[in-house]
Amino acid sequence: MTGPGLVEAANRLLDGHGARSGRSGAVALRAALVDLYEFWLHRAAAAAGVGTEGVALAAVGGLGRRELVPFSDVDLVLLHTGRRDLGGLAEAVWYPLWDSGVGVDHSVRTPDEALAVAAEDVRTAVGLLDLRHIAGDGALTARVREAVREQWRRLARRALPELASSARRRWERAGEIAQSAQPDLKHGRGGLRDVGLLDALAAAQLADRPSQEVTEARRLLLDVRTELRRNLRRDRDLLDPSQAEVVADQLGLADRFALARALSGASRAVAYAVDVALRVATRLPGTASRRVPPRTPVDDGVVLHGAEVALARGARPARDASLVLRVAAASATTSAPIAQGTLTALAESSPEPRTPWPAAARDTLTRLLGAGEGLVPAVEALDRAGLWGRLLPEWGAVRDLPPREPVHTWTVDRHLVRTCVEAARLTTTVSRPDLLLLAALLHDIGKGRDTDHSELGGRITARVAQRLGLSSRDGALLAAVVRHHLLLPHTATRRDIGERATVRRVVDTLDGDVTLLELLHALTEADARATGPGVWTAWRARLVGELVARCRALMRGEPHAAPERFTPAQRELAADAVRVGAGRARVRTVQGAPTDNAADADPAEVLTTVEFAVPRGASLLAPATGVLALNSMRVLSAVVREHGGGVVGVLTASPVFGGPPDPTLLRDQFARAVAGRLDLRARLAEKERAYAGVAATPRAAVLWFDDEAADDAVVLELRAVARIGLLHRVARALDEHGARVRWAKAAELGGGVVDSFAVSPSRGAPDAAWRARLERAVLEAALAAVPRGG
Missing domain, CATH: 1.10.3210 (Hypothetical protein af1432)
Known part of the structure; x- marks a missing residue:
């Protein structure tokens, strides 16, 4: 069998499993890939001469664990007992794989060499725990596998600090799967690398074997990773929202939110299991002082046992429903984790609090909730043990x-x-x-x-x-x-x-x-x-x-x-606009708007107040918002007032990135826009085209609110997808339909916006017919297709 034949066969497998639904399809696809690769490698190894005594081909990694997902590299080890002709034999195995385009991570080792490398390199030692025979001398593979595992049981304790620090560095880089909009299924906290860490600790007898909850989480992570790669036809482990929707459908879940919830629960179970396993492992004999840690009372029935919160001798969880709260509060306030044995004992025997709760239990709950950062791990521990839901069933x-x-x-x-x-x-x-x-x-x-x-x-x-x-x-x-x-x-x-x-x-x-x-x-x-x-x-x-x-x-x-309706400067600006019959603008920049709270907000936040003025009868809000959008400014609020023969608009905006634009440029662009010499529609369309590839599907809704504005105005609230120039297009639609705007507010919500306008008709009252016309115009403006270039 040739290399390309392997790739073609793998592609046919992917195509054949494309119509499968549910998680059984992902499991079947992984099993089929393992069988295919094993068959091909067995044939290639036999052709290269690996079938003799003293030579064996073994797999580690995903193939070693029988968890091969599409487009994974193949991790192989060629074992031998001292043969000198291994160079040519190894190349006869590797070259067909290289020619096929399959990624191969390979090594050639004697048993002693494998053990020596594993003794010096933790990552190699953990990888060799998955060693599985593929072809050749099966007894050799079995001896090396047993020797590697025996050595790991002896040396793993000294590797614990490196294992823990390596995991923490990885978490910092990849983030938590449970909280990520684009989770890293392999490297993220609670991902497949953490499942492997649990396996390694169990193999060293430093922790229990993974629980059923972790086993189910492992399968879900593998199923999602399998479908993600099958869809993309490449090796990717970051699940973005668009692919999540497809993967959810293929796994039989309602939508990407259902998938996200399932992944969150799975990854948090894995992450918590890793925390517990590392904590337990460091307390075992040989990893810390053998001296019995002191037991310091911290509350009724609760002690600090070494670095953990535990039950005091004589504590009776079956008769003390509030003991769970006291344990959690002690953990939260001392930042000491709850001992696993304590959680188990509480989960097995602690009753639900009687209704209504006694005052002491409420006080303890308040102390727990007010503990600060220590609350997060304390609640996580109770939740994973099934105790938090017992206290708060609505959770x-x-x-x-x-x-x-x-x-x-x-x-x-x-x-x-x-x-x-x-x-x-x-x-x-x-x-x-x-x-x-x-x-x-x-x-x-x-x-x-x-x-x-x-x-x-x-x-x-x-x-x-x-x-x-x-x-x-x-x-x-x-x-x-x-x-x-x-x-x-x-x-x-x-x-x-x-x-x-x-x-x-x-x-x-x-x-x-x-x-x-x-x-x-x-x-x-x-x-x-x-x-x-x-x-x-x-x-x-x-x-x-x-x-x-x-x-x-x-x-x-x-x-x-x-x-104050007008400042002297604004009155002067309005008078100037009337005098020259053209748009005028004045720009003021405020660094870090002040508040009463010293710990408040980002000190680098830049707010820019721009005051615009036009003669009465000329459009103000549409050109003003258009010019600001053209300069990548996000409008936060606008107030429009009349004075004498002019109209003044005070707009507050912040830069989308960088700093505010040059005031001279803003003044010039606004004057030209009011005079009709700057085609804002074309310029903003050009700017939108640059972002059209990542724009969300337009959607919008209009809501009306009475009695929320002064005089005869009503409030129109537009909820839509955030897009460049949206506020300008809506303001232009309001102008074209004779709506006077008293003020406007824009609030962003992730990828969406809520734009609010206090509007009134230029003539008459805001009756139903006028509202209907205005609503249609605003929706058309919000849903207008993003212009595309040639």
């Missing part, structure tokens, strides 16, 4: 639930825990820190269902509050925090907070409750910080803080402080 709905918005870094359950970590830093800013921590834990508990997660979360929280034994008033307050946890950020980033109607609506929604307002303010910051980097910006912090300040003032009965 099952969000466990490993992937986020629907790309802006989110974490799965929903991890996001809730991370929000508690962030909220713990803000407990001194509120009068009820206990309710803030509980709200952080529960604010997204309603996600994962086809309904408004805030409303559902509020109802779920009311039930949880009753079970926890909160008073009826505290339970209602906690449920209100969860129900309204998006009110402040949505209002601040999508409405004009300078309008009294906007502030009044927020105050009325909160029934004038100052405590509820302060809890929502703290939760808004914690939620944003726990969402992902760059979400809690100085701009957002300033807007939310200003909205809260205006709400407080209204709750105290103070008169509404309306923003």
Whole structure:
């Protein structure tokens, strides 16, 4: 059989398995590839003369483990007992593989050489644990395999530090599979390399053999990797969202979100097993001091046993439902992991807390949630042992639930825990820190269902509050925090907070409750910080803080402080535009918008305020947003006001990358755009073409809100895919249909945007017919196809 014949046969296997559905197809494909490669290698080895005594061809890696996935390299070892003609024999085996285009990692070793290399190189030692006979002298392969494993059992303890540090470096490079939008199935934390690490520790008798949960996770990771490579027809282990949709369908899962959830659960099981295995291995005799570690009491029934939290002698988990919470709180506050034996004992005998919870249990829960960074591993340990769901049965709905918005870094359950970590830093800013921590834990508990997660979360929280034994008033307050946890950020980033109607609506929604307002303010910051980097910006912090300040003032009965309509400079700019009959612009750049919180936001954030002016009757918002988009500026807000015979627009924007554009260039481009000498439509189309290859499929929806703007204006809210020039096209459509824009806000959500406009007709009232025409025009502008070049 020739090399190309092997590749052709492998390709036929891939084609033949293309129509299979479900995970059995991936398993069958791997088995078929193993059989094919073994058959071909056996034939090639026999032709090269490997069939004699003292020479053997063996496989390691994926072929050695019988886990060969498509387009994998083949790892081979040619073993011999001292023959001198091995050079030609080895080339007779390797060359056909090279000629075929199959990647080959090969070596030629005597038994002593194999053991010597394995003794010096940890990676080689771990790789040789998978040694499996292919052709030739089977007894030789068996002797080397046994010798390698025996040597590994003797030497593995000293290799533990290198194994652990190597794994941590790999995790830093590849990230966590559970939290990645493009997980690395092989190298990521909780991936196949970590499964191999567990196998190596078990082979050294430093850890138990992988559990059934880890075994199932291994198969899922392999199935996904198999289908990913079969689809791409190349060796790739990064699963991007577009391929995830295809792989999910082939494995019989509903969609890529179902696949992400399955991968999250699998990888977290593997990652936790690795943490436990490395921790247990380092405590075994020969890896640390043989002195019995001290037992230091840290709570009732809980001790710090060496570097781990454990049960005290005499602790009775079967009769003490709160013991689980005390163990977790001790772990979180000391940053010491919970001993595996303790988790096992609690899982086997700890009862569910009685309803309602006693006050001591609630206090311990508050201490746990407020522990800071130590909360994350403590909850992970309880969750993996099945104890966290026993305390909070509602957790099952969000466990490993992937986020629907790309802006989110974490799965929903991890996001809730991370929000508690962030909220713990803000407990001194509120009068009820206990309710803030509980709200952080529960604010997204309603996600994962086809309904408004805030409303559902509020109802779920009311039930949880009753079970926890909160008073009826505290339970209602906690449920209100969860129900309204998006009110402040949505209002601040999508409405004009300078309008009294906007502030009044927020105050009325909160029934004038100052405590509820302060809890929502703290939760808004914690939620944003726990969402992902760059979400809690100085701009957002300033807007939310200003909205809260205006709400407080209204709750105290103070008169509404309306923003100054025009500064002297703006009046001068408007007068100049009227005088010359052309567009005018003034640019001011603000570095790192200030907030009340010193720990706030990215200090490098750049906000640029651009003031535009045109004579009355000329278009302002469309050319202004177009010019800013042309210069890669992201518009955050716009306020348009009339003065005398002119119109002034104040737009706040930030650079998509780099710094703000040259003010002279902006002024010149705006004047030419207003005069019709700059074809913004063509220039933006050209800019969009450069990004058309990665643009998402256009989709959009329009919502209307009454009584959220002053006078006769109504609020039109466009939800669409973020695209260059979108705001310009929508503003142009509003102009063309006679809509006057009082203000506009733009909020980005990962790959999507929410653009809000307070609009009114130039004549008459905003009746149903006018709204329908305007809605059609806005949707057409948002859904316009991305221009493509020739």
